[in-house]
Amino acid sequence: MNAVFYILAALTLAGGLATVLLKQLVHCALAVTVAFAGLALLFLQLDAQFAGFAQILVYIGAVAILIVFAILLTRGSELPKDGVFSKTWFLGLVIAAAVFAVLGWAVLASVSAVPQQNAVPSVTVRDIGIALVGRYVLPLEIVALLLTAATIGAVIVAMHEKERPR
Amino acid sequence: MTTPLAGYLLVAALLFAIGLGGALVRRNAILVLIGIELMLNAANLNLIAFWRFGPHPEALTGMMFAIFSIAVAAAEAAVGLGLVIAIYRHTNTAELDKIDRMKG
Missing domain, CATH: 1.20.120.1200 (NADH-ubiquinone/plastoquinone oxidoreductase chain 6, subunit NuoJ)
Incomplete structure (x- = not known):
């Protein structure tokens, strides 16, 4: 730290x-x-x-x-006329605070049980590239497909709808 | 005395809570999407911190998970903002509590 x-x-x-x-x-x-x-x-x-x-x-x-x-x-x-926060803002705030309390408690209660090594890992971009086309090649292909589908999907969703021919 | 790992995990937890609060509290659809992006980023910080301080960093598991998570988050942002623009074109507003056409 x-x-x-x-x-x-x-x-x-x-x-x-x-x-x-x-x-x-x-x-x-x-x-x-x-x-x-x-x-x-x-x-x-x-x-x-x-x-x-x-x-x-x-x-x-x-x-x-x-x-x-x-x-x-x-x-x-x-700026919208009736404020930027929703009517149920207090409930959202309570939920966020509760989630942080639970997460913080879990981290502080369990972090001493995790084995920790402080040596700097010697990983180069070359290692990452080899791992990407070796062990992780299937996730890489799936992400490529997902990005292609998301690009096409985003364009189609946001595109102007043409007038329907009568 | 907290360890470095606990420090990073607490920062990630706080950032997650901020993103969750933003997604729950704001009325604008774009701000809700930004809140979701903050939550995804907090998860990435967790993954990288566990990769750095956990055993066997040379296996690259946490690093790869974070990189794929960044790619999926980019796809999510593109589709989400496209949806917001499409909804705005239909209803002329991006305020979430005014988009209640499917309310019974």
């Missing part, structure tokens, strides 16, 4: 909180980008370079842009 971890954790959690609490949707998109960047830095801090850079590429490069596009296409920059 060093200072870098605390700074990155604070950055990530502040980004997440700002995402949930800010009123303007565009500000929320910016805040969630900060949270994604903080997570990518946490991955790098955990010696998972490949996952960290994949996080930057996929989340900051693609998902954040997608979110901004969706906000602009749905005119989300206009």
Whole structure:
């Protein structure tokens, strides 16, 4: 536990909180980008370079842009008249707090039972590539199929419906 | 005194709770999707932390799980935001409590 971890954790959690609490949707998109960047830095801090850079590429490069596009296409920059929080916000808050209490209790009660090694794992991108086309080749193919289907599906769902011919 | 693993797991739990709260509390469909993305990211942080501090990191299990999870989350975001845009085109709103056409 060093200072870098605390700074990155604070950055990530502040980004997440700002995402949930800010009123303007565009500000929320910016805040969630900060949270994604903080997570990518946490991955790098955990010696998972490949996952960290994949996080930057996929989340900051693609998902954040997608979110901004969706906000602009749905005119989300206009503030709604009756508030941004739902009528049952208190119930949602209670559920979230209860979930965090259970998760935190489970982590603190059981973490000493987990064997822990602190040596830095010596894993290169080459090892990851070999594992991807070796042991994990079937999940890789399935993910490729899923991404193709999701791309086509997203385009078809969001496409303008043509007028039906009479 | 907490171990580094417990620190990362607590951060992930807090981020999950924040995402869950956002998904439950906000009225805009896009913010609900962002909350779901935050929850998926918290799960990824758990996977990477267990990969780093668990036994046999050279087997790459947790790392691979996180990478596939990132790919699935990207597909989910694309389809989800496409659905939000389609719903907005039909109902002219992205506020979830106004989309009640199927309410009995």
